[in-house]
Amino acid sequence: xxLFVILKFIHVLSSMIAFGTNVTYNLLLANAIRHPxxxxxxxxxxxxxxxxxxxxxxxxxxxxGMAMVFTVPFPITTPWILAxxxxxxxxxxxxxxVYAPTFRQQLKLAETEGTQSSSYIKTAxxxxxxxxxxxxxxxxxxxxxxxxxxxxxxxx
Numbered sequence: 001x002x003l004f005v006i007l008k009f010i011h012v013l014s015s016m017i018a019f020g021t022n023v024t025y026n027l028l029l030a031n032a033i034r035h036p037x038x039x040x041x042x043x044x045x046x047x048x049x050x051x052x053x054x055x056x057x058x059x060x061x062x063x064x065g066m067a068m069v070f071t072v073p074f075p076i077t078t079p080w081i082l083a084x085x086x087x088x089x090x091x092x093x094x095x096x097x098v099y100a101p102t103f104r105q106q107l108k109l110a111e112t113e114g115t116q117s118s119s120y121i122k123t124a125x126x127x128x129x130x131x132x133x134x135x136x137x138x139x140x141x142x143x144x145x146x147x148x149x150x151x152x153x154x155x156x
Contacts, residue, residue, distance in 0.1 A: 004071045011064035018057035019142065021049050022135050029128060032115075039115045043107045050103075055095075062088060065145075079151035080144040087141050091134055099130045 025046050032042040065084075069076050076082065106127050109120040 004068060007064045007068045007071065011061055011068060014057040014060035014064060015142065015145075018054045018061060019135075019138050021054040021057070022131070022138065024049065025131050026128075026135070029124075029131075036115045040107070040110050043103075043110055047103070047107065058088075058092075080148050083151060084141045084144045087137050087144075091137050091141075094130065094134060099127070099134065102127050102130060 028042040028046055032039040069081060074081060076085070102123060106120065106123045109117060109123055113120055115121075115124075
């Protein structure tokens with residue numbers, strides 16, 4: 001088995017784990033809306049899944065993907081690779097600078113003010129929107145990785 005195949009397997013598996021974990025967040029939060037008494041448990045579960053499963057898997061996906069770039073004839077400037085890296089960095093920045101602080105605030109408000117307070121509801125909506133945005137952007141990366149569209153190279 002070639003190094004490329006091993007790296008590709010690691011890249012795909014870690015991407016599946018990361019993306020699949022992110023998709024579950026919406027299910028956990030939707031269930032918490034129907035059963036408010038489970039909200040703090042749902043938020044703490046999301047925090048655990050994010051720190052122990054999704055984020056490490058995204059890191060492994062990046063490392064395996066970058067390693068693949070150096071083992072195959074696709075330069076890093078290949079449009080679908082470059083676009084994916086830009087999206088990845090955008091998602092990472094959103095996660096660190098916007099989503100993580102919003103999520104910490106959401107959990108704090110759920111614990112201190114409850115899930116019916118206007119502050120919690122406003123923060124929870126912002127968090128929900130961010131989860132959707134990040135999930136959508138990751139889906140675009142997956143599309144780029146699978147379809148390998150020519151993007152702007154066909155424009156020149």
